[in-house]
Amino acid sequence: MYDELPVPLTAAQVNTDLTRNITxxxxxxxxxxxxxxxVFGWGALVFAYQIYNGMGAYGNNRPIYWALPIINFVFWAGVALSGTMISAILRLLHAGWRRSLTRMTETLTVCALAVAGVFPLLHIGRNWTFFWMLAYPNERQLWPNYKSPLLWDATAISVYLTTSVIFWYSGLIPDFAxxxxxxxxxxxxxxxxLCLGWRGTDREWRRLKVLFGILTVMIIPVFVSLHTIVGWDFGMSIVPGWHSNIFAPYFVCGALYSGCGAVLIIMYCVRRSFHLEQYILPKHFDNIGKVLFSISLLWFYFFAGDAWSDWFSRDPSHINWLYFMFHGYKWVLALILVFGILVPFSMLAFGKVRRTPWLMLLVGISVNIAMFSERVTVVIPAPSRNILTWGNYTPNWVGISVTAGAIGLFGFLYTLLSKFIPIVSIWEFREGDHAEGLERVGGGEMPVVIREEAIG
Amino acid sequence: MAETTVLGLFEEIEQAASALNRLRGEGGKATEDLMVMSSVPFPEGVLESDKSPIRLTTVTAVFAFVGIAFGILLAGGTAQLYLIPGGGKPISPAPSIGIIAYEMMMLFALTAAFIAALYEMRLPSWRSKVYDTRISEGLIGIAAHCADEEQAEKAEQLCRDAGAADVRRDARAFE
Incomplete structure (x- = not known):
């Protein structure tokens, strides 16, 4: 749609528009x-209640020890994935339309990962001993057990958070100037x-470009590794229903799905809140919608494949979790089918819907309801029956409050950061002025783009 | 006269490129005495004053190997310091060492790339240096480091001839 090329704006106008949220x-x-x-404060108070009363306050008990804290962890780690991924992949592919989205998606990753990182700490019960997970010399010569996937997880989250912050901050330096x-x-x-004395010299820009080339290429395997490791938290166990080879790619795909849905929500909120209609165009929603549609089909393939392979094996221990899913947790399954499959499939197939921002907001919310429900069906049904005990899990007010607190923390962090950083990258947007334009070809005007190599 | 810097400010890329070429040609300025400043990057070759080598990929590769070594020591070495036998598995199993080594490789490589980039950019730099706030509003700055008054006057004239919106002298540090 060539009619949606950004209206040419002066540098000063772009600066004014994109710093308005700060000034x-x-x-x-x-x-x-x-x-x-x-909301976050309420969640924090309830967490204090949990510290006083113990992990039982969540309602988890034999045989279901992992409940809402781990569901929340997997969900928020998934939301975090797509922010940096979209930014990195679009940079790698030289997609010009990324310029309006990169900053807000990278900020999404930083905030969501901060929320995800809280939940393993909540989940360990005796929260005040969290530093036992760290490898440090101590008087008893005890070291963390790196044979545990849970420690791989802590390592991967720390690495992804550190590298995502580097990726995010590197792009912010010119805007801080x-x-x-x-x-x-x-x-x-x-x-x-914060701008470290940046002046925008040729020397600085050349190195920033090379740095982005390196970060872009290397951060993609980092987020893939994070989600395979989250999948292995379950896949490496011997619990039937969890012990599955498909979990690593399935988790990556699920994370892409919920993360892209979250990107749509953020795009709509940022566009509306800061009046950035000239910068975040319907074509951006259209493009992300197409990506989401493709991922939704892929996710459905994995979702069905996970259940199908267990069902077809006829192994009783592997069919149990399916029994739970179609009985005790059938309403959760219904949420997945409606919000994760029916709603996105029926909406994303139509270009007009994809180019309507408020409808895409609904799709983003729908996908995330489905993906939270999917995390419930991953974490809960499989351990609901073990050798000795059968059990069921119903969330109580503590778990629901802490879950709401996580949404509150994410919203609080994002809202706060939006006051200190340009939520659309100023220099990247303005860079497009030099790199993109219209050229008359035959009877029409075609967009032309100057393309550069990713790594200089 | 003390050394000074002539800073020409341009509205158009073509004007800035013309000034840069004239300063190199007619002005006889060496590459290290010229500096382009802008609030956006330009495609390679459009406005280029810096020719210094960039070693970020080498630094990244070296620290990737450092990270691998650290990861092996972290996961495999600490396991040997405190033995936890479990499930018939080796004390230091290759898969878990491999995963931690992979994560540490990425952490070390990317952190080193970032720090090396700042080092090569000569940041952070808190000294007062040649700059003009109008550059952040879209003007392109061409700075020419001049050893004497004659050079400075010539550089000013060349910038004006190229169509500079403003030309001024700046006594602050060039680099």
Whole structure:
């Protein structure tokens, strides 16, 4: 759709538009921050209650020891995946339309991963001993047990968070330099420190490009490794229903699915909240919608394949979890089928729907309801029957509050960061002015793009 | 006269490129005495003043190997320090060592690439250096380091001839 090429804007206009979220603070921002902060605060209070009363407060008991904290962990780790992935893959493919999306998606990853990282700490029960997971010399010469996939997990999350923050911050440095010139008082001091003395010299830009080339190529396997390892938390166990070879790619695909849904939600909220209609265009929703449609089909393939292979084996121990899924947890399964398959398939197939932002918001919410439910069916039904015990799990007010608290923490972090960083990358957007344009070919005007190598 | 820098500010890329060529040709400026400043990157070769070698890929590769070694020591070495027999598995199994070594490889390589990039960019730098706030608003700055008044006057004239929106002198550090 050539009619949706960005309207040419002056550099000063772009700077003004894309720093408005920082330079102007309305009551709505405070209200949203307060709302998310209150929900997070409630979750934190309930967590304090859990510390006092023990892990039983969540309602987990034999044989279901992993409940909402781990469901939340897997879900938020999945949401975190697509932010950096979309940014990295689109950079690698030289997709010009990425320029409006990279910053908001990278910020999504940083915030979601911070939320995901909280849950293993909640889940360990005696939270005050969390540092036992770290490898440090101690008087008893005890070291973490690296044979445990749970420790691989802690390592992978730490690595992904560190590298995602590097990826995010590297792109922010030139924008911080612009903010240094546009702010006063303590903010100016803050941005002077954060931009590290950036001037935009040829020397600096050349190296930033090469750095992005390296980061882009290498961060893709990092997020794939994170989600395969999350899958192995289950797959490496001997619990029937969990012990599955398909879990590693299935988890990566599931993470892509929920993450792309979250990207749609963030795109809509950022566009609406900061009046960025000129920067985040219907074509962006259309493109992400196409990606999501493709991933939804792939995810369905894995989802069905996981159940199908266990059912077809006729191994009683492997069929048990399916029995639970079609009986005790049938309503959760129904949520997956409706919100993860029926709604996205019926909406994403139509170009008009994909180009309507509020409908894509609904798709994003729908996908994430489904993916949270899918995490429930991964974590709960499989251990519901072991050799000695049968059990069931119903979430109680503690688990629901902590789950709501996670949404509150994510929203709080994202809202707060949106006050300090340009949520659309200024330099990348303006770079497009030089790299993209219209060329008259025959009877029409065609978009032309200057393409460069990813690694210099 | 003390050394100074002439800073020409341009609205158009073509004007900036013309100034850069004239300063090199007619002005006789060496590459290390010229500097392009902008708030956006340009495609390679459009406005190029820096020719210094970039060693980030080498640093990344070296630290990837350092990370692998660290990962092996972390997962395999610490297991030998405190023996936990389990499930008939070796004390230091290859799969778990491999995974931790892989993660450490990525962590070391990417962190080193970032730090090396900052080092090569000469950041962080808190000294006051040649700059103009209008560069962040879209103007392109061409800075020419001049040893004496004659050079400075010539550089100013060349920048004006190329169509500079403004030309001024800056006594702050060039690099």
């Amino acid at each position: 102007q603070t309305g009551w709505l921002w405070w209200a949203i921050l307060g709302l998310f902060g209150s 612009i903010l240094r010139e546009r702010t006063q008082g303590w903010r100016r001091t803050l941005y002077t420190v």
